[in-house]
Amino acid sequence: MIDNQFIKSIKSKISKNISLIDEIATVLDINYDAAYRRVNGRTQLSLEESVILAKHYNISLNDLFKVGDPVRIIMTKTVEVNNAQSLEEYFKRVNKHLTPLEFNKAASIFYGANELPIFYILRDNSLFRFKLFVWLQILDKDSAKNISFKNFSFPESLIETALETGRKYDNVKISEMWSDGIINNTLNQISYFYEINLLEFKEAIEICNNLTSILKDIEKSCHTGKREIKNSTPFKLFSNEVMNLNNNILIKNGNQKILFAPYTLHHYYMIEDQVNCDMMDDFFNKRRLLSKQITNSGIKNITLFFKPKFVKINNLLKRLKLLNEVESIDS
Numbered sequence: 001m002i003d004n005q006f007i008k009s010i011k012s013k014i015s016k017n018i019s020l021i022d023e024i025a026t027v028l029d030i031n032y033d034a035a036y037r038r039v040n041g042r043t044q045l046s047l048e049e050s051v052i053l054a055k056h057y058n059i060s061l062n063d064l065f066k067v068g069d070p071v072r073i074i075m076t077k078t079v080e081v082n083n084a085q086s087l088e089e090y091f092k093r094v095n096k097h098l099t100p101l102e103f104n105k106a107a108s109i110f111y112g113a114n115e116l117p118i119f120y121i122l123r124d125n126s127l128f129r130f131k132l133f134v135w136l137q138i139l140d141k142d143s144a145k146n147i148s149f150k151n152f153s154f155p156e157s158l159i160e161t162a163l164e165t166g167r168k169y170d171n172v173k174i175s176e177m178w179s180d181g182i183i184n185n186t187l188n189q190i191s192y193f194y195e196i197n198l199l200e201f202k203e204a205i206e207i208c209n210n211l212t213s214i215l216k217d218i219e220k221s222c223h224t225g226k227r228e229i230k231n232s233t234p235f236k237l238f239s240n241e242v243m244n245l246n247n248n249i250l251i252k253n254g255n256q257k258i259l260f261a262p263y264t265l266h267h268y269y270m271i272e273d274q275v276n277c278d279m280m281d282d283f284f285n286k287r288r289l290l291s292k293q294i295t296n297s298g299i300k301n302i303t304l305f306f307k308p309k310f311v312k313i314n315n316l317l318k319r320l321k322l323l324n325e326v327e328s329i330d331s
Contacts, residue, residue: 006050006059007039013057027056076270083140087132088158090266091165098168100253107253108173110284112245115185117176120214122166126203127186127210129154132162134189138265148198170227177238177284177291179245183309186211187316194320201324208313208320215309222295222302238291239305250280257281 011020025035028049037043045053053059081090101107111117121131133149190207193199199207217228218237226232249260249268257277260268271277294305 081266102171110250114179114245119169175236237294240291
């Protein structure tokens with residue numbers, strides 16, 4: 001039954017004047033008789049053959065195996081990121097997903113963030129390079145852990161590919177939902193690497209200032225409902241204090257939806273099954289009902305939302321200055 005439906009799906013993908021049997025034989029690299037037996041159901045397609053055909057004709061494996069229920073789905077796991085090269089490949093894959101969404105009025109992204117969305121960090125400044133440093137320190141098993149941020153080198157191709165990702169995100173209609181501790185992880189990283197002497201005082205101060213600038217730009221976007229860039233793409237920000245957020249990303253492009261669900265740092269499960277993506281879309285909509293919209297909510301509400309975040313950064317700055325003064329006295 002599965003094979004019959006699958007063969008029908010393939011047949012709908014090719015021209016009527018092309019032989020289906022010849023097509024199958026060519027794609028699977030088998031002879032005509034073997035392809036004939038598979039098309040007519042005399043020989044079952046193997047799982048490997050089904051995957052090859054599904055990829056070639058862009059047919060969902062969930063459709064292939066009729067997995068359309070909420071308890072069982074087929075998903076794609078992103079490739080492991082464990083060094084600078086694989087991190088660059090990660091950004092290339094992100095760019096591939098973002099490209100068809102740019103300047104597309106029918107496309108949008110919903111980001112349920114428990115830390116500052118990565119795309120804001122992808123700007124040419126010290127915070128961006130510090131985050132690359134942190135990611136590679138965490139992910140790269142072969143990276144020397146005692147190299148300071150100042151002496152850490154980054155491939156130029158990695159930097160450019162990552163910056164391109166940030167630029168592409170700027171051109172997509174965005175809705176974001178933030179948890180209360182959105183910048184805590186970044187502040188903790190700055191503090192940690194300063195205290196183990198891999199980050200200098202001036203570098204830490206500059207990174208904090210970069211973070212402040214990013215938040216100020218987002219704050220401006222909340223007043224206008226548009227991103228603080230020349231293209232002024234639509235932007236919505238929600239605050240959620242009721243439910244846990246885990247950096248799920250739902251991409252919508254017309255009727256097609258893709259969900260990216262994280263399982264480790266820079267590792268995601270990609271789910272294309274539309275039944276389950278619809279369920280997540282509905283779940284996100286329910287989250288909005290339990291959230292407070294910050295965008296266009298008035299000067300007072302926007303200021304009150306961002307003020308605690310600026311206070312956290314200023315508190316870290318004060319702490320860093322105090323530690324630096326103590327170290328200067330000791331030396």
